[in-house]
Amino acid sequence: MSQFTDICRINVKGGDGGAGCMSFRREAYVPKGGPDGGDGGRGGNVVIQADAQLSSLIDYRFKHHFRAERGTHGQGSRRDGKNGEDLILKVPMGTVVRELDPDTQEVMFDIADLTHDGERVIVAPGGTGGRGNTHFVTPTRRAPAFAEKGEPAEEHWIELEMKLMADAALVGMPSVGKSSLIARMSAARPKIADYPFTTLVPNLGVVRAGDYSYVVADVPGLIEGAAEGRGLGHQFLRHIERTALIMHVIDIAGGFEDRDPVEDYRIINSELAAYASALAERPQIVVANKCDMSGMTERVARLKEAVLEDGHEFFAVSALxxxxxxxxxxxxxxxxxxxxxxxxxxxxxxxxxSELWERRRHQRDRQFQVVGEGPGIWRVMGTGVERLCVQTDWENEEAVIYLQHRLSRIGVDKALEDAGCEAGDEVRISGYSFAYEGADENVYEEYEDDELAGE
Structure with a gap:
């Protein structure tokens, strides 16, 4: 029997970008060939894709770390590096993908809700390949002796939660006959026994009646307090959220405890409303099961009256x-x-x-902040500016000058000045530090506009 896994957390990382090449053309009779360094390849993306053939997240039960292929480095003669292959992780339809806080592991926001076969989202974009030195030629700098390093890809944790995709959900107290009903109505063969909590995982069955065909989910039994997490309430209730119709099953005989069917009906509806107010307004059909037992006429009439008063449809049946x-x-x-x-x-x-996620990433990349870490010490924090530093070859003076230009173009110099940073103060970005000298616009005029500046 395959295991049912409906929620898991995984660590994903795109492939790192390949480094750009610093190279000059060397040919016979051409003593001073121009720059010809190729670009590094882009790292592969980690992609989550919905697949109609899957029914659980079992593939991610034991393996939690996934890495896409890195891009290869650029070469001379303008040969660009190869892009890394995307890593496609397939999940069942109805999977919600969420971003987790890196420190607390709490859910921050939903990334995507994959409800259609083939729907996909990039959850870990690959790093951009570094540019070769051909990109840094200007009228006054004909032989740039530097190239960019590849962009390291981001690594983070995401949560995958599968919510069943069914048209109707059978809900009710434990041992009211939900599994027997779905077995009678469809080809599903759930475990059936006369003790509570026989069903521990949801079962799906396709029902065909007349010209109609629809999917019914047998959700494990609920108990009073399920909305607060009693029993396995939260794990089961979330599977009802997607269903368009609730089939509320009542054991008209009251089970071993001889429960009152009207009271059971009220308790389950209260739990649905407490878990999510939308569930209380969901269309509902109430099914009185085990009506073949003797002496049930008065109970059926009393339950039917309560159900019709609430505006729901009522049916008396026997799964047996x-x-x-x-x-x-x-x-x-x-x-x-x-x-x-x-x-x-x-x-x-x-x-x-994927487009929405990419827009969010670009918006996040453009944001940064300046904070004081002590007298004469300032730190610049932000995904975009930190990436620029990582892509810079700090051993190369030309590359560092170009970095200063890029930081100026995206407003870092102005932000430092506004914060009170003065010439000679120490500025820290990521794991790097340098002395602040102020902005000299004339130094940077020869360089091209920067991508992060949005121009």
Missing amino acids: TGAGLQTLMLAVGERVAELRRELAETDEPTEDF
Whole structure:
């Protein structure tokens, strides 16, 4: 029996970018050939992709670290490095991808909700390849003797949570007959026994009734307090969130404890409302099971009255004998078809999550802040400026001058001055430090506009 895994956390890292090449053309009879260093290849992306053939996240139960291929370095003769291959991680449809805080491991925000087959999102973009020295030629600098290093890719943790994609969900107290119902209604073969919590993982079954075909989920039994996490409440309740229709199953006989069916009905609805207010407003069909048992007439009438007062449909059935099941299946099929039509009318086009994620990344790259770390010591923090420093060859004076130009173009010099930084103060960025000399615009005029400056 395959294991069911519906939530996991993994560490992802794109491939590092390859370094640009510092090279000059060397040919016979050409004593002073120009620069011809190629660019480094871009690192591969880590991509999460929905796959209709998968039903759990078992592939990520034991392996938690995933790395894409790095780009290769550029070479002379303008030969660019090869881009790294993307690493595609497949997940079931209905998987929510979330960003985790690197320090607390708490969920920060949703990255994507992959509900369609083939839908994908880049969760760890590969590093940009460094530019070769051909990019730094200017009218006054004909032979730049430096190139960029490749951009190191970011590494972070994400959470994958699978929520079942079903049209209707069977909910109710433990041992009310949900598994027996789904076994009768579909080809699903869940474990069935006469003790509570027989079902520990959700089961899916395809129901065909008349012209209708729909998917039903058998969600493990809920108990009072499930919305607060009692039992396995949170793990089970989240699978109901996606379903368009709730099939609320009641054991009309009251089970071993001889529970009151109306009270059971109220308790489960209270738990659904407590977990998510939207669930209380979800279309609901109430199913009184085990109606084949003798002496149930008064109980059925009392439950039916309570259900109709709440505006829900009511059906009395027996999973054991099959009584009333065909009528129920047709009614559910009709209701599901109506809900699908309503959804189709209001459904918006699927968003390109990768494009959204990339926009967020660029916005984050442009942001930085200056903080004082002591008398005459300042630190500049920000993803973009830190990456510029990492891509710089600090042993090369020309490369450092070019870095100063780039920092000036994106407003770092002005931000330092506004913060009170004076000439001679120490400025720290990432693991590097240098003395602040102030901005001299004339030094930088020969260089091209910088990408981060947004020009």
